[in-house]
Amino acid sequence: MKKFLILVIFMFLLSSQTFADLTLKYVGKGIFSDESMIMFFSKSAMRTDAGKTSMIYREVPKREVIIINHQTKEYFVMDEAYLQQMKVMMEQMMAQMPPEARAMAETMMQNQKKPQIHPCEHGIVKGKEKINGILTTVIERCEIDINGHKEQAKFWVAEINNAGIKEKDFDICFHFVDFYTQFYSNFLKQIDIKYISNEDEFLRFGIKKPLLVKQAVFKNGKIAGEILLINISKKPIPSSIFNIPAGYKKMNMAITQ
DSSP states (O other), X not given: OHHHHHHHHXXXXXXXXXXOOEEEEEEEEETTTTOOEEEEEOSSEEEEEETTEEEEEEOSSSOEEEEEETTTTEXXXXXXXXXXXXXXXXXXXXXXXXXXXXXXXXXXXXXXXXXXXXXXXXXXXXXXXXXXXXXXXXXXXXXEEETTEEEEEEEEEEEGGGGTOOGGGGHHHHHHHHHXXXXXXXXXXXXXXXXXXXXXXXXXXXXXXXXXXXXXXXXXXXXXXXXXEEEEEOOOOOGXXXXXXXXXXXXXXXXXX
C-alpha cells in the first residue's frame, strides 16, 4: 500500500511539471477586421498567423525568427548572428561615409525620429471586469499608434494565471519578447530612443505577466475597432506547425562585408 501511495505521489509531482501546448485565438472587428490571429505556443517554439503572414520563433537548434509570406511563398530568417552582422554593418557604413554624407544621413535620421508611444503612460485603472470568464484589469485613457496617428484606446489585461495559463506554459512567449526587445532596443539606440516593452507598460499597474484579453480603439468617442481573445485551447500541437512549408523560397538577405 505504501509503495502504491508513493507511486501516486510521484506521478502527481511528475504531471505537475509537464508542459501544456497552448493555442490562443483573437478576432478583430472594425478597423482591426483584418488583424484576427491565431497564436500557437509549445515548449521551444511559437507561431503567430495573421492574414497571409506567419511568424515563427524557435529556440531549437538555435534562436531564430522566421517571417513567412504565404502569398508569395517566401520566407526570411533572422537569428542572433544575422542581427549582430546587421548592427556591425550599420556601424561600418556610418564610419565609412564621407563627412558630408554622414551628416546628411544623421540629419535624415533625426528628422525621422519620433517619440515611441507608450500606450499606458497616461492610463488609469477603472476596476476589474470579466471577459469570457477571464478576470481582467480595465485600463482607460490609453493611446496607440495607428498609421502614424495617436488614437485613444482601452485595454482589458489579465495576469496569465487568471486565464488558467501556467507561467511555464507561456515561457516561450516571454523568451520571444526578450529576443525581440534586445534587437529593437539596439536598433532604436541608433536614433536615441529608449524602447519600452508592453510587459514593462503594465508593470506599474501591478500586472507582472500580462495577457491582452481585449483592446478597443476610439475615434470621436465611438469604438472604431476591437481585438478580442475568444478561445484558449490546451490541445497538443503538431511539431510540423513550427516548420517552414515545403516548396517555399528563402529570401536572400545576405549582408556583404
